Amino acid sequence: MAKLLEGRPIAQNLKQEIIKEISILGKKPVLASIMVGDNAGAEAYAKSQKKTAQDLGIEYQFHKLSADVAEKVLTEFIEKLNKDKSVNGIIIQMPLPQQIDYKKISQYISPDKDTEGMHPLNIGKILFNKAKLIPCTASAVMELLNATGVQLRGKEVVIVGHSEIVGKPLALLLLDKFATVTVCHIGTQEAGKIKEHVRRAEVLIVAVGKAELIKGGWIKEGAIVIDVGINRVADKIVGDVEFEEAAKHASWITPVPGGVGPLTVTMLMRNVVEALKEVSNGRKVF
Helix, strand or coil: CCEECCHHHHHHHHHHHHHHHHHHHCCCCEEEEEEECCCHHHHHHHHHHHHHHHHHCCEEEEEEECCCCCHHHHHHHHHHHHHCCCCCEEEECCCCCCCCCHHHHHCCCCHHHECCCCCHHHHHHHHCCCCCCCCHHHHHHHHHHHHHCCCCCCCEEEEECCCCCCHHHHHHHHHHCCCEEEEECHHHHHCCCHHHHHHCCCEEEECCCCCCCECHHHCCCCCEEEECCCEEECCEEECCECHHHHHCCCCEECCCCCCCHHHHHHHHHHHHHHHHHHHHCCCCCC
16 A cells, blocks of 8 residues: 655645745745736635745735736736845736736746746756756655655656646656656547556656546556646545555555645745845846
């Protein structure tokens, strides 16, 4: 039976490290959060961010804009925050209204304040192992893998899902650890080869948002399973992996909820502190 790979204990340790770093810096980091329109899920996530920030000694500025705001107005607001030297990090809450293109908007955030690590310059830094600001979910997965103590060098790692915030940056981070990385996506599924790839994975990371897409019986004996998915089915939350059966075969497995989720906000806060450190040291992130 697999050991549970829970995010909360790891997050708690990281939070203590963050508090120490802020104390050494002697300056309170500031995170500016932008929400456009109303969304219950996004508001709940923002509240979680605010609480974590306050617990760590980070100032959390919440800015709410109307749902019908023009893209130009939003970019001008972002530019204002870019120029504000008291602000160390900027995050845009998702989802955005239809008239706003996130991929376009995110590029207006200054790379050295990009606490989600999604600016093309920060993503590019991952390629050269020079990244200071890494996408939060991807860095959360790496922390979970690190907690297992397993050497990634030479391991067969299969990632199911190739999103910009998880799959793609993770592939680069894992390649830097000399893992052998396979990324599966819609094309793999269309070819009927998902099961084939999953069955040989020594480390399996799934981030697609489809409830129990990966069957537990596919899991290789002794594999590490990181389930990023969060799906509501009837009255419960389940992941992208069929947990009960997968746990019979894996050596480590993340619960859903309680695995990756508790770490992502902590990673965001670590990026805020990292951004402040770079400015304090007179260096640019990019």
